[in-house]
Amino acid sequence: MKRFMNLLRKEIRELVTAQLVISLVFMLVLFNFIGRTSRKEVEKAMGEQTLAVLDLDGSTASQGITMGLETANFKIESMAGKTKDEAVQAAGESEAKLLLVIPAGFGESLENLEPREVETYSFMRSFSMVGARSQVIIRSVINALNDLVSDRFLKEKLPDRDPDSLKNPIRTKDFVIVRERMAEGSAQMVAGLMTTQSLLIPVVLMMIVIYSSQMVISAVAMEKQNKTLETLLTVPIRRTSIITAKMLSAGLVGLISAFVYMAGFRSFMGGLGTDEIQAAAGQSGDSIMRQLGLYFDATGYIVLGAALFLAILTALAMAMILGVLAEDFRSAQNMIMPLILMVMVPYFISLFADMASLSLPVKLLILAIPFSHPFLVPQNLYLGNYGMIIGGLAYMLVVFVVLVGFAAKVFSSDKILTMKLRFGKKRNAAAAT
Amino acid sequence: MSVLRVEGLRKTYGKMEALKGIDFEVRPGEVFALIGPNGAGKTTALRICATLLSVTDGKVAFLEHDLRKEPDFVREKIAYLPEEAGAYKNMKGLDYLKFMAAFYAGTDTEEKEYVDRAVQITGLGNRLQDKVGTFSKGMTRKLLLARALMTKPVLAILDEPTSGLDVLNALEVRSMVRRYVKEGTAVLLSSHNMLEIEFLSDRLALIDHGRILDTGTPQALKDKHQAHNLEEVFRSAVQ
Secondary structure (H helix, E strand, C coil): HHHHHHHHHHHHHHCCCHHHHHHHHHHHHHHHHHHHHHHHHHHHHHCCCCEEECCCCCHHHHHHHHHHHHHCCCCEECCCCCCCCHHHHHHHHHHCCCCECCCCCCCHHHHCCCCCCEEEEEECCCCCCHHHHHHHHHHHHHHHHHHHHHHHHHHCCCCCCCCCHHHHCCCCCEEEEEECCEEEEEEHHHHHHHHHHHHHHHHHHHHHHHHHHHHHHHHHHHHHHHHHHHHHHHHCHHHHHHHHHHHHHHHHHHHHHCCCCHHHHHHHHHHCCCHHHHHHHHHHHHHHHCCCCCCEEEEEHHHCCCCCCCCHHHHHHHHHHHHCCCCHHHHHHHHHHHHHHHHHHHHHHCCCCCCCCCHHHHHEEEEEEEECCHHHHHHHHCCCHHHHHHHHHHHHHHHHHHHHHHHHHHHHHCCHCCCCCCCCCCCCCCCCC | CCCCEEEEEEEEECCCEEEEEEEEEEEEEEEEEEEEECCCCCCHHHHCCCCCCCCCEEEECCCEECCCCCHHHHHEEEEEEEECCCCCCCHHHHHHHHHHHHCCCCCCHHHHHHHHHHHHCCCCHHHCCCHHHHHHHHHHHHHHHHHHHHCCEEEEEEEEECCCCCCCHHHHHHHHHHHHHHCCCCEEEEEEEEHHHHCCCEEEEEEEECCCEEEEEEEHHHHCCCCCCCHHHHHHHEE
C-alpha cells in the first residue's frame, strides 16, 4: 500500500502542473467574464430602451400604442413634425433601435374594422439575439390592440357573448401519459422540461471522459517520451498497481477539471438567462414531472452514478491501452480522437434522435458503444426499461473488465515496450537491441 | 552460488531472432560486461535480466530463483539503468531520489539512509533542490546512477552507463561503479566502449548477432586471441 500511495502521489503531482492550474483558472475566469458580460447585455436589453415613434395619425388608438410601449419599459422618442424619410434618418442617428411609423387614418381604419399597416424600421447595429427584442414587444402590443378592437366590436354586436369564446370556439386540454401515470400538460412542454432536467448529464459525462482519458493517455505517453517507463517497470511494484495508480490519478484530476469546467459553464449559461428560464418553468412544471414520475429518486441517482462511474472506468482503461500505443506526447493527442468520437456519437444521438425510431443496425451500433448507456439511463429509468439499464451496466462492466485485463496483459508483457502506432509511417514495431 | 545464471537464452520478435541461445553467469562482487556492436543483442539480454522482456526459451536464474516465475522477488533485489533513461522533469532531484527510495525501503529510516547515500553518490549538492528538467545530461546520468546504486542492490544492471557523457563525467561514473562493487554489489553492464570495459570489468562476454563468441577475463581473452587490446580481441573473435 505504501508503494502504491507513493506512486499515486507522484502521478497526481505529474498531472497537476502549473499549466493545468493556470488553464483551469483562466477558463473559469473567462467563462465567468463571458457570463457576466452576457448577463449585463440581457439586463440592458430588458431594461429601458429608446424607441422612435412617428405618429402621423394622432388618434386615441395611436396614442394607445405609444402608451402601451411606455408601459413595456420603452423610452419613446417622438418624431413628430418629420416626414417618414426624415424620421428614418433621425432615428438612425439617435440611440433608438427601432422606428415605429403609425400612418395617418390609422385610428379611423380601426374604427371601421379595416386592416391598416403600421411600419417598423429596425436599425441593426449588432446581430445579437437580445437586440431584436424591441420588434417582439411591438408585435405583442399590436396583438393586444388587435384583441382590444375586435373584442370591443364583438361586445357591441353580441353583448351577451364572451368575445374570447367567439374567437376561439375550440379549446384544447392537453394530457400526457407516461406508462400508467397521467398529468395535465403538453407533450412539447414535458419534452422541454426533460431536456432541461437532464441537460447536464451528457455534458458532465463528456467532459469527465475527455479530460480523464486525455490525462491517462498523456501520463503513459510522457513516461515513454521522458524515458522513465523502463525504470518504473523494474521497480518492485506490481504492474496492476502502476495501471491503477495512473487510472485513479487521471480519474481524480479529470473529475476536478471537469467540475471546474462545469462551474464555469454554469456561470456562462446563467449569464445567458437559463436560470431565469428554469425558474419560469416553475412549480407547475415540477409538479407535472412528479405526477408523471419523471424525476430522479435516490435509486435513480445511484443507478445514474453507477453508469457514469462505469463509463469513466471504461474510458480510462481504453485510454490506458491507447497511451501504450502512443510513441510520445504529441502522438498521444491524436490517440484521444477515437475515444472522443465514441463519446460524441451517443451524445449527439441522445440530443437529436429517438433511439426507439432508429433502424436495428444503427441501434445495435449505438448500443455497442459503452458510453451510450449512461446517456440512455434517464430515459430508460423514466420509461421503466429496467432490463435495458441492467443490461447496459453489465455490458459496461464486461467491457471494462476485458479492457483492464488487456491493459494489464500489455503492461506485463513485452508489448509495453514494443507496441506502438505511428501515424503516416508504416513501420514494424520492434524492440531496440 | 552465482548471482545471475543465464542458460540457452533465446529471444525472438516475430521472425527476428535477437538472442540465439546465450549462456553466461554473473558472480558475487564482480563486474561482468557484455560487449559488442550495435544490434548485437546486449540491450535485449539486459532487459530480460531486468524483468522487462519475456524469455522466449532458455533459463535465467537470479540467486537460483527463476526470473520467469518470480519477477517480483528479482525486482526487489536488482537495479536497472537503461541506456536512454530519464527522470521526471517536473520533480526536484531530491524528490526523485525520495520517490524511488520509497519503493525499496521498508521503514522511513531505511528510506533516509538510501536517499543520503544517493545524495553522496551524485555529488550534486544543492543542485538536487532544482527540477530535473534543468539538469545537464551528465547530471541526470549521475542522478540515475545514484538511484540505481543507493539501495546497494545485489545486482546492478547498467546499460551503457557512460553513454553520451564527456570524458570527466564518464570517469566519475566509472569510479562510482567500481566503488560500489567493492561494497558487494555485482554489476552486469553493456557497452561498445572497449576501453571502458577493460577498465571496469572483471570478466566479459563478446556478443555479436545474438550469439556469445567468447567469455573470460580481459587479460585471458587478450592472451587467448594474442591481442593487445579488447578491440583486437573482438575482431579476432568475429573472424
